[in-house]
Amino acid sequence: MSSDTVAILGGTGQLGFGLAVRLAKAGVPIVIGSRAADRAEEAAERALQVVPGADVTGAENAAAAAAAARIVVLAVPFASSATTVKSVAEALREDQIVLDATVPLAPAVGGKPTQLIGVWQGSAAQQTQSLVPKGVRVVSALHTISGASLEDLDASLDQDTLVCGDRKADKE
Template identity: 50%
Template sequence: MSENTEAPVIPVIGGTGALGSGLARRWAAGGARVIIGSRDAGRAAEVAAKVAGEAGGTVEGMSNADAAQAADIVFLTIPFRNQSEYLTNLKGVLTPGQILVDCSVPLAATISGKATRTIGIWQGSAAQQAQEMVPEGVTVVSALHTVSAPGLSDLGHELDEDVPVCGDRKADKARVAGLISRIDGLRPVNAGALEMSRIVEQLTALMISVNIRYKTHAGLKFTNLPEGETF
């Protein structure tokens, strides 16, 4: 596992999807080496080639299991209804010291309900459920819930928004923030402990409701934060 601050390796499990491939485009365009994970390594390679063709940079496709072992910080961008299945599959793959960045939103749409509603989770949030399921020594950080996939995917669209990052260890959040801030126009904001993710995950439903009404891809913005390092 390696992380080079000049050109970090960024694996995205479920990276063939809307959010994952959008993030991959932005990271690749910014010079990171991106690894797209999929249940099907062939599909991952196809999407990686497409993303590299559009964004430039180095993008590889791999199975989710291989992608999960490619760097210390691994992004998980899959539908909430499949989170438990993915984390069960990753149990023998993730190793202590790794950080799993969970982007899952428990939208009711995931079980045929409305996209402007969320479902209750016993643990409090999708991220806390993920923390219960990862192997001992793996830390879950939650982020990127309010960023729109279409906005990320359109490289001509100028981003200018904040990204709440939740987690129980400041140092881990700061490392994840470093990767998020490689995307021009995204400002990571320290939103507190992992349990705050229960509120941030709800914000996605709010953003969807606003986006439906204004037919746009609105972003979130906090005012009056100090300039510079927020972690």
């Protein structure tokens, strides 16, 4: 594990994969996580086709979280977020930050995510914080950046995005 390895749980989906290739291009070592290790490994191979020579591997979600140095990105559909967090909780360490990129939307019209889901804890990130072990911090971000924009490495990402968390240092 490199001192700056980032795990992306849900790295086989559009947002997760786009973030993986964008960070890999910037030289960040990436572990793509998925419920199935073979799907994560296939996504890592696709990422290497996009960014040859990058440090990208694939693993089952818990192994990916354990391999992360400091940042674990949660980039799964909201409906899967609680199950995913519970499945990796034992692999998370007190010094890690979970960057929650989930949005509590459900498909309603034509299969598009158009219906807001009420979250008992108040927000997706607050739900995640309630599920991670004590000492693991949660930051909420990347909700306004599309996976397609991230994956298009020729496109500039001159955009603003909100980053929410309890500690200033975690958001930087």
